[in-house]
Amino acid sequence: xxxxxxxxxxxxxxxxxxxxxxxxxxxxxxxxxxxxxxxxxxxxxxxxxxxxxxxxxxxxxxxxxxxxxxxxxxxxxxxxxxxxxxxxxxxxxxxxxxxxxxxxxxxxxxxxxxxxxxxxxxxxxxxxxxxxxxxxxxxxxxxxxxxxxxxxxxxxxxxxxxxxxxxxxxxxxxxxxxxxxxxxxxxxxxxxxxxxxxxxxxxxxxxxxxxxxxxxxxxxxxxxxxxxxxxxxxxxxxxxxxxxxxxxxxxxxxxxx
Numbered sequence: 001x002x003x004x005x006x007x008x009x010x011x012x013x014x015x016x017x018x019x020x021x022x023x024x025x026x027x028x029x030x031x032x033x034x035x036x037x038x039x040x041x042x043x044x045x046x047x048x049x050x051x052x053x054x055x056x057x058x059x060x061x062x063x064x065x066x067x068x069x070x071x072x073x074x075x076x077x078x079x080x081x082x083x084x085x086x087x088x089x090x091x092x093x094x095x096x097x098x099x100x101x102x103x104x105x106x107x108x109x110x111x112x113x114x115x116x117x118x119x120x121x122x123x124x125x126x127x128x129x130x131x132x133x134x135x136x137x138x139x140x141x142x143x144x145x146x147x148x149x150x151x152x153x154x155x156x157x158x159x160x161x162x163x164x165x166x167x168x169x170x171x172x173x174x175x176x177x178x179x180x181x182x183x184x185x186x187x188x189x190x191x192x193x194x195x196x197x198x199x200x201x202x203x204x205x206x207x208x209x210x211x212x213x214x215x216x217x218x219x220x221x222x223x224x225x226x227x228x229x230x231x232x233x234x235x236x237x238x239x240x241x242x243x244x245x246x247x248x249x250x251x252x253x254x255x256x257x
Contacts, residue, residue: 013039020055038118065118067177122212124148126185128179133194148168
């Protein structure tokens with residue numbers, strides 16, 4: 001990190017705190033950090049930017065999110081994302097460093113909304129996969145995505161996010177990619193569960209971390225404590241960690257969404 005002027009952190013949420021804590025003595029004070037992490041920490045219910053500041057001290061932090069599956073970005077296919085920070089100079093600096101002619105970066109000041117949307121879209125991605133696994137059709141999936149976005153937006157606004165964020169790249173843009181792309185690990189896991197596999201079997205079928213699983217585990221108690229109405233997210237939680245079958249969850253949810 002000698003001479004480093006900006007540090008990008010891309011560690012799954014479940015391992016983020018441990019990784020940061022082990023390296024705290026190596027990170028210069030005030031070094032700006034850009035988080036690429038999308039999730040909520042189980043237990044503390046902390047967002048990645050909060051974990052970074054807690055483990056590495058107060059410093060400028062930005063979050064980068066949006067529809068950007070690594071498989072396509074690595075091939076040089078076009079993509080657009082958003083980098084958000086309460087520090088406009090950091091957002092601008094990150095934009096200039098990261099943007100290329102094929103990877104467009106927009107700036108935003110709503111770090112809460114961008115980070116929240118990036119975390120919860122993975123939960124809706126699992127729900128989308130369950131829809132596909134149950135073969136419910138395009139109409140049902142479109143309705144679920146629309147109402148799922150409403151759940152993300154309502155809860156995000158309760159945290160102080162800008163409502164407009166959820167109609168942009170970090171919101172509906174990332175949600176669409178996650179819910180329809182064959183690269184989407186959350187949708188893929190949901191599809192396997194919708195076809196009848198257990199969570200353990202579905203997780204064991206891949207080598208990548210499925211962020212939506214830990215996110216919905218953390219989200220359920222948070223939503224309950226805040227009084228948020230989130231039937232789709234709650235349904236995903238009950239299918240993954242309760243005794244509710246995917247088909248039964250759809251029947252229950254039909255009356256509430």
